[in-house]
Amino acid sequence: xxxxxxxxxxxxxxxxxxxxxxxxxxxxxxxxxxxxxxxxxxxxxxxxxxxxxxxxxxxxxxxxxxxxxxxxxxxxxxxxxxxxxxxxxxxxxxxxxxxxxxxxxxxxxxxxxxxxxxxxxxxxxxxxxxxxxxxxxxxxxxxxxxxxxxxxxxxxxxxxxxxxxxxxxxxx
Amino acid sequence: xxxxxxxxxxxxxxxxxxxxxxxxxxxxxxxxxxxxxxxxxxxxxxxxxxxxxxxxxxxxxxxxxxxxxxxxxxxxxxxxxxxxxxxxxxxxxxxxxxxxxxxxxxxxxxxxxxxxxxxxxxxxxxxxxxxxxxxxxxxxxxxxxxxxxxxxxxxxxxxxxxxxxxxxxxxxxxxxxxxxxxxxxxxxxxxxxxxxxxxxxxxxxxxxxxxxxxxxxxxxxxxxxxxxxxxxxxxxxxxxxxxxxxxxxxxxxxxxxxxxxxxxxxxxxxxxxxxxxxxxxxxxxxxxxxxxxxxxxxxxxxxxxxxxxxxxxxxxxxxxxxxxxxxxxxxxxxxxxxxxxxxxxxxxxxxxxxxxxxxxxxxxxxxxx
Numbered sequence: 001x002x003x004x005x006x007x008x009x010x011x012x013x014x015x016x017x018x019x020x021x022x023x024x025x026x027x028x029x030x031x032x033x034x035x036x037x038x039x040x041x042x043x044x045x046x047x048x049x050x051x052x053x054x055x056x057x058x059x060x061x062x063x064x065x066x067x068x069x070x071x072x073x074x075x076x077x078x079x080x081x082x083x084x085x086x087x088x089x090x091x092x093x094x095x096x097x098x099x100x101x102x103x104x105x106x107x108x109x110x111x112x113x114x115x116x117x118x119x120x121x122x123x124x125x126x127x128x129x130x131x132x133x134x135x136x137x138x139x140x141x142x143x144x145x146x147x148x149x150x151x152x153x154x155x156x157x158x159x160x161x162x163x164x165x166x167x168x169x170x171x172x
Numbered sequence: 173x174x175x176x177x178x179x180x181x182x183x184x185x186x187x188x189x190x191x192x193x194x195x196x197x198x199x200x201x202x203x204x205x206x207x208x209x210x211x212x213x214x215x216x217x218x219x220x221x222x223x224x225x226x227x228x229x230x231x232x233x234x235x236x237x238x239x240x241x242x243x244x245x246x247x248x249x250x251x252x253x254x255x256x257x258x259x260x261x262x263x264x265x266x267x268x269x270x271x272x273x274x275x276x277x278x279x280x281x282x283x284x285x286x287x288x289x290x291x292x293x294x295x296x297x298x299x300x301x302x303x304x305x306x307x308x309x310x311x312x313x314x315x316x317x318x319x320x321x322x323x324x325x326x327x328x329x330x331x332x333x334x335x336x337x338x339x340x341x342x343x344x345x346x347x348x349x350x351x352x353x354x355x356x357x358x359x360x361x362x363x364x365x366x367x368x369x370x371x372x373x374x375x376x377x378x379x380x381x382x383x384x385x386x387x388x389x390x391x392x393x394x395x396x397x398x399x400x401x402x403x404x405x406x407x408x409x410x411x412x413x414x415x416x417x418x419x420x421x422x423x424x425x426x427x428x429x430x431x432x433x434x435x436x437x438x439x440x441x442x443x444x445x446x447x448x449x450x451x452x453x454x455x456x457x458x459x460x461x462x463x464x465x466x467x468x469x470x471x472x473x474x475x476x477x478x479x480x481x482x483x484x485x486x487x488x489x490x491x492x493x494x495x496x497x498x499x500x501x502x503x504x505x506x507x508x509x510x511x512x513x514x515x516x517x518x519x520x521x522x523x524x525x526x527x528x529x530x531x532x533x534x535x536x537x538x539x540x541x
Contacts, residue, residue, distance in 0.1 A: 024473055025254050027403055053384050054476065057487045057500040072474045072487060072502075076395075079403035081474055104384045107510040130211040130540060139219060146219060 008048045030083040038086045049075045056108035058116045062142040065090045097122035115140035183212045192536035201521045208513040213540040221499045227463045234320040240279040243479045245324035250475035251488035252326040264328035265406045266448035273437040278307045279480035280430045290526040306344045328455025338445050345438050372423035373528045384507040387482025392418045392425040399478035411443045423531035481533035503538020
């Protein structure tokens, strides 16, 4: 019943244009796909055996002015990890949601929206989840400087170095 | 006519697992709507990791997960080893397995105590915590630290096992094994626990797969899916162990599996001690010059292990620099903690919510990070 990786990858490659699976190490592969095809691509992979979605993550490639969304899938039958990567522009980051395929994606997408500002089209609930009263740019973006933020928002505390107990034998 | 009342479980609540809050809307005693409100524990680990060198992060990563910190070190080391192509010495693999399995026993014991506490059976936490302490003693002898070991490093382990530690480990294993019957009598055969957990929080196989639940949550639905077997790391393909499964998919099944996995971990450690090479290096020198200026070749990789709560992974991206470009922590309880609380918790009675979270292995630092 369970197909080997080559069979799955060949079948998927024949359905989509310009898709090439790259081997990273044993049982770890990566593939890039265009944003408009990502939903049908993931749906196909899920049907072919990559049924477990481990996580969705985002990388801020600030010099290339792009966000990279990575869907990490796992195949329980062959023990293979597959990273599906897609890119979106940094100015107007919009990616379609994959909630229809994996319902848990709702929260991963909400997380990425909060920390990177990527909008997931079709996800009804992108309210902030973890941060409270956040008014800066999304904090995981590379142009957010946490040091500057903490300097602006929190006062420097003056510490008095006073470790020695007064009147003890340490006093000369 | 019933009235809906809003209740808060946590962030400070004896039945709450870590600093998170569950907002419950209840009618009578039954939860009709619930959602998780995380954020109380957010420490920005992922951002912090981007601002430190690869080696400095070693002191930071174990602190993400309190009950089982070693898995963090392991996935971090695994990811770096994949990117750099470092071959770990044979002996280090076996030492890593001993550490990971000891940590699994400690985490399972603590979880069993937590479930005992949530049902009002306080004997259980009083029993397991001292027993877990014996494992921490072993950790102290091996690594110098009790909770956060910083022992598994990229390229192996920090130092070799101390002389004669095998005897100490076997003694602790024998002791825990001798306690097994008592645990079983107190927990698995206890009438209160059986009544409270049987039929609680049933997840069918389809639901578990759909949600992405891993670990005992998935294995309680009859699937023998364990990353140690499916995608073996270290030397898990060389040792013999079974993956216990159940078919009921309820709280009691998940809980029983924890107890059974404890036995398997003991079995694995015994084999490790037998099969481990007695001589040889335990780490490789991965950089010329200062370890702090160590660079990882550009690339991205996802490394994962089977933790006591399920799949635990790091997504690591390097741009070839001295610091990680991006690290994403995949907590084992992320699916059940957020999606599960919102969709599967309603229908439970208020007094069972803490128990539901306990048997689902909810752990808030994995969500807040």
